Amino acid sequence: MSAGVTRTKVLTILAVPLVAGAALLAFRADSPASPTYHADVLPILQSRCQDCHRENGLDLGGMVAPQSFTSYEETREWGPLMVFQLEAGRMPPWHASGDFLGHFSNERYISETEVATIRDWVVAGSPEGDPAEAPDARIFESERSGGWAIGEPDLIVRFPEPYLVLDEVEDEYVDIEVEIPAELLPEDRWVKAVEFHPGSPTVHHIIARPIGGIAPGYEHREYPDGYSRLLRKGTTVTFQMHYHKEAGPGSAEEIMTEAGIKFYEPGAEIRHVMESESLGLWRFEIPAGAPNYCYDRDFTFERDVQILRFNPHMHLRGKSAYYEARLPDGTVRPLLDVPAYDFQWQHDYWLRDPLEVPAGTDIYFRACWDNSADNPSNPDATRAVRWGRPTTDEMGFGFMGFTESEPRSIIVGDPIPDDLPAARPLFSPGDR
Numbered sequence: 001m002s003a004g005v006t007r008t009k010v011l012t013i014l015a016v017p018l019v020a021g022a023a024l025l026a027f028r029a030d031s032p033a034s035p036t037y038h039a040d041v042l043p044i045l046q047s048r049c050q051d052c053h054r055e056n057g058l059d060l061g062g063m064v065a066p067q068s069f070t071s072y073e074e075t076r077e078w079g080p081l082m083v084f085q086l087e088a089g090r091m092p093p094w095h096a097s098g099d100f101l102g103h104f105s106n107e108r109y110i111s112e113t114e115v116a117t118i119r120d121w122v123v124a125g126s127p128e129g130d131p132a133e134a135p136d137a138r139i140f141e142s143e144r145s146g147g148w149a150i151g152e153p154d155l156i157v158r159f160p161e162p163y164l165v166l167d168e169v170e171d172e173y174v175d176i177e178v179e180i181p182a183e184l185l186p187e188d189r190w191v192k193a194v195e196f197h198p199g200s201p202t203v204h205h206i207i208a209r210p211i212g213g214i215a216p217g218y219e220h221r222e223y224p225d226g227y228s229r230l231l232r233k234g235t236t237v238t239f240q241m242h243y244h245k246e247a248g249p250g251s252a253e254e255i256m257t258e259a260g261i262k263f264y265e266p267g268a269e270i271r272h273v274m275e276s277e278s279l280g281l282w283r284f285e286i287p288a289g290a291p292n293y294c295y296d297r298d299f300t301f302e303r304d305v306q307i308l309r310f311n312p313h314m315h316l317r318g319k320s321a322y323y324e325a326r327l328p329d330g331t332v333r334p335l336l337d338v339p340a341y342d343f344q345w346q347h348d349y350w351l352r353d354p355l356e357v358p359a360g361t362d363i364y365f366r367a368c369w370d371n372s373a374d375n376p377s378n379p380d381a382t383r384a385v386r387w388g389r390p391t392t393d394e395m396g397f398g399f400m401g402f403t404e405s406e407p408r409s410i411i412v413g414d415p416i417p418d419d420l421p422a423a424r425p426l427f428s429p430g431d432r
Helices: 018-026 035-047 073-087 110-123
Strands: 155-158 163-167 171-179 189-197 204-211 212-214 227-231 235-242 251-254 257-261 276-279 293-300 305-313 318-326 332-338 349-357 361-369 398-405
Touching: 018 035, 035 073, 035 110, 073 110, 163 171, 189 212, 227 349, 305 332, 305 361, 318 398
Parallel strands: none
Antiparallel strands: 155 257, 163 251, 171 235, 189 227, 189 257, 204 212, 204 235, 276 398, 293 361, 305 349, 305 398, 318 332, 318 361
16 A cells, blocks of 8 residues: 655735735624634535545645644634635635536535634634534544555555656646556556545646546546446556746656555446546637637537536636536537636536436537736736647647446456447557
8 A cells, every 4th residue: 555645835815915804803892692713604615515524634636735624723813804715705715616516426515604604703713613512523534545545555555756847847738657567456446536646736637547637626536326437457557747937937847646546346237337528629719819719629429428527627828617518409508617627626527416418419618818917827818829739838628537427236256248348548648
């Protein structure tokens, strides 16, 4: 199993005016009815915040919370800035339109009532209250399994040695192949969950064929019960690594990346085999200074399927993304709207209930970019931008996961059926 895992620290509260705290505290109004930390605030933090905001919290594709909200002392000092972030809608990080609230199983959500409770607590001077009223502390799976949110992996695929990113590098792509030895994977196995530990914030994204990948904001991937992908014995995992130093060239760094995999146990039933489509946009050119340049793509299913997940991907000029289903009977069904795409928070959007669509359904995907000087992330508004691998160029993908509608009954440990859908990479750079 894994040796010590390198933790990354990326600041998620940036450029917050100090006057935010002063403005809140200027309206302190202590009252016996004021919320207290132990009775009122801590339960909200446990359910909405502590997955990330704790010691060794979730590593979301290199994004790691810079502060812990598990004790009164830690939380109190961050209270005013917490309110600032919550009221600005920056936390918890989630970028689907509010019209889709409740559609996704992994959505991050905090209610207006909960925000008001935290705000009232801060305004009242952040009273601690009675520790006896506090809920039991949450126990996280990663605390029991050496930092793995999926639990202790059955298999860890890691680089044979750390990769050296040189001083002069600002943006680098490299493919690193890792063969899984027969003693670690002696037979084909059905995958239940995959988690990546990138090893450094210099890792911008990873595409690790055929096990998955991550980008900033990604969570670990755990398939719903009965859904899976097959990992074949003798597999060589190709880690397509994208290293990017946001501050430009700097000191060299040795980076160890690894992926943990959990498998289904013998006797479990696999009813759906996961597939994917990239809906890649390749031949666009975003004019210099264009504030809202859009490009689209569609894809038609030739069989009945269940749609399970979406994941739009762009770079620094990404502005918005939109998916819809156009059914053979003429019905149009919106699937996902991301009106304010954030390069630092690229989510997998897992539908709460798989969507059944018939053969002939067309999936429409539209990506929009802001190449104007008004986009604070834009590295250069004076040039036209095309598809390119560096972060300072652009991409446009509408990743989508689905399965056949007709369920199977594959018992883990039995012979593998011959008619499984062919495994395919998320995308191939040669396709552009």
